[in-house]
Amino acid sequence: MSADKAFDLLYAEFKQVSDASLWIVDENISTQAIPAATPLICAISNRLDIAQSLQRLGWDCSFNDYLLEAWPEKHFYNIFLRIPKEKAQAHYVINQAQRLLANGGSLYLSGLKQEGIKGFIERAGTLTSAPIQTWKADKQTWAGKITFDGTSAALLDDKSYRSLRQAPSDLTFSFWSKPGIFGWDKIDKGSELLIQHLKELTAGIDHIKSVLDIGCGYGYLSLHTAKQLNTQVTATDNNAAAILACQTNLEHYQLNGSAMADNCADNIKERFSLVICNPPFHSGFGVENDLTDRFLDSAAKHLTADGLAIFVVNLHIPLERKASRYFTLCETPVVTDHFKLVRLSQPKR
Structure with a gap:
């Protein structure tokens, strides 16, 4: 059972x-x-x-x-x-x-x-x-x-499930997205917070040559990071629709990046100067406490020795405590009523 x-x-x-x-x-x-x-x-x-x-x-x-x-x-x-x-x-x-x-x-x-x-x-x-x-x-x-007996030609409203459409937008991008992607028709407030502070959190670091976005969704973090930092982004997600949408967005705006299907970047061997992540803590209809650990572990494994990882999480997620297992340095420079940005460096993996 x-x-x-x-x-x-x-x-x-x-x-x-x-x-x-x-x-x-x-x-x-x-x-x-x-x-x-x-x-x-x-x-x-x-x-x-x-x-x-x-x-x-x-x-x-x-x-x-x-x-x-x-x-x-x-x-x-x-x-x-x-x-x-x-x-x-x-x-x-x-x-x-x-x-x-x-x-x-x-x-x-x-x-x-x-x-x-x-x-x-x-x-x-x-x-x-x-x-x-x-x-x-x-x-x-x-x-x-x-x-079904063939008596009806009617269809239920599936929001044109198969089709990408330009759904959520901000002042910079109008993102291609579709049902089947988590938060497909909105801009996540946590991700928006990370992008608002991206420049200041990476200030003074001149070696950001490549970026890994773990759990990219339709590509909000990937597109903004590629544009702001003028760098190459590798985006990964384990959702098939998310990869389709993110790759479409990167190509549409002619940004330096690619999206690939992977589970927590397990099959990516490269190490990156910057890892960005808005980790999910829900799985299906439930909550999995080990999801945050899996994303932290992946970030540590994929970060260069002098690289930087930036996570955005809900306030109630004890990311700092969990991160100490994977990173030597951990700081929380930005805290709002609902979210916090956590800056991690010196990976132990």
């Missing part, structure tokens, strides 16, 4: 699979409780770390931004989705399920009541005249089975 009962509801249905099926996986999953690979079920994830975990366990899993259009019509008999945080993403999958499911095939949705699972099941049910089946693990955890 996993820590997420909504996944357990789906896993129970895996045992009944007798034809080609698709499992759509995102960041909500706990990799500690993934069931054994099922030969008739292939998986797809927009998270590189999740895809790699599934592959190591024997699953046939691909990594991309849910390119469901790549499969022909009526290709699957079952599609499984534990609903994600991004409503547009869930609607996109439901819309594609109508095309991908063979006659009599079913879409299985699961999730928690407070996440809106009942609404998702009901909206999916409006696309078919076949009766909906629902069941639950407890009062909060529900699942639904929707069988």
Whole structure:
């Protein structure tokens, strides 16, 4: 049994699979409780770390931004989705399920009541005249089975999930972004604070020849840093949509940089003069305390001996205490009501 009962509801249905099926996986999953690979079920994830975990366990899993259009019509008999945080993403999958499911095939949705699972099941049910089946693990955890019968040509509003659009903007850039990227349609206040103080925090340092942005998202920090410091930026993220958007932004504004899919820069061997990071502390619907440590460890491993790392975090994150394990010098030169900028140097890695 996993820590997420909504996944357990789906896993129970895996045992009944007798034809080609698709499992759509995102960041909500706990990799500690993934069931054994099922030969008739292939998986797809927009998270590189999740895809790699599934592959190591024997699953046939691909990594991309849910390119469901790549499969022909009526290709699957079952599609499984534990609903994600991004409503547009869930609607996109439901819309594609109508095309991908063979006659009599079913879409299985699961999730928690407070996440809106009942609404998702009901909206999916409006696309078919076949009766909906629902069941639950407890009062909060529900699942639904929707069988599409071809009676509806309607689609749910998925915010044109597949398409990049110039969504958030500031006085310097209008960023290409899309649903499926964390904070895709806004400018993160913490990242904005870091850029406001970037010049002063790097003042007096004349050796910034290369920059690593760990967890780049659509590229806010990467673009501003490349422009302000006139330097080369390597941007990395484990989200497929984020890499697409960040690379598009770098190319659109003709900045010196590139984006690559990687999990906490694990596969990057180069060391950098500057590491910038606005680390996530949420994973799926929960909070992972070790995420900050993973980003600090990566920053230390990728920083030159005389380099500098700048982190922006929420005030409640004890970054300074955690950072002492990875860096000799740690200072907090900027503190606001909600965020702090932490300047790290002399890596111990």
